[in-house]
Amino acid sequence: GLAPLHGRLGRIAMPTLVIAGALDTVGLARARAVAGTIPGARLEVIDDAGHTPHLERPRDFIRLANEVLASTRTAA
Numbered sequence: 001g002l003a004p005l006h007g008r009l010g011r012i013a014m015p016t017l018v019i020a021g022a023l024d025t026v027g028l029a030r031a032r033a034v035a036g037t038i039p040g041a042r043l044e045v046i047d048d049a050g051h052t053p054h055l056e057r058p059r060d061f062i063r064l065a066n067e068v069l070a071s072t073r074t075a076a
Helices: 006-011 025-037 058-075
Strands: 017-021 042-046
Touching: 006 025, 017 025, 017 058, 025 042, 042 058
Parallel strands: 017 042
Antiparallel strands: none
């Protein structure tokens, strides 16, 4: 198996979006921990979604991803 990379998350030096579903208590706690470790990371929680917000609330997921992509294009 692959070794966990949590100890290296602090080295990420690019815009990072962490998305979690509000109904996934374990995943949300992990997402908060990951976002808190990556400098400047943005955490977004999608209401009424569980462990697979990209499948359960695809419009919200795509909107968030597009916002980040648009902001990185204008920052370049």
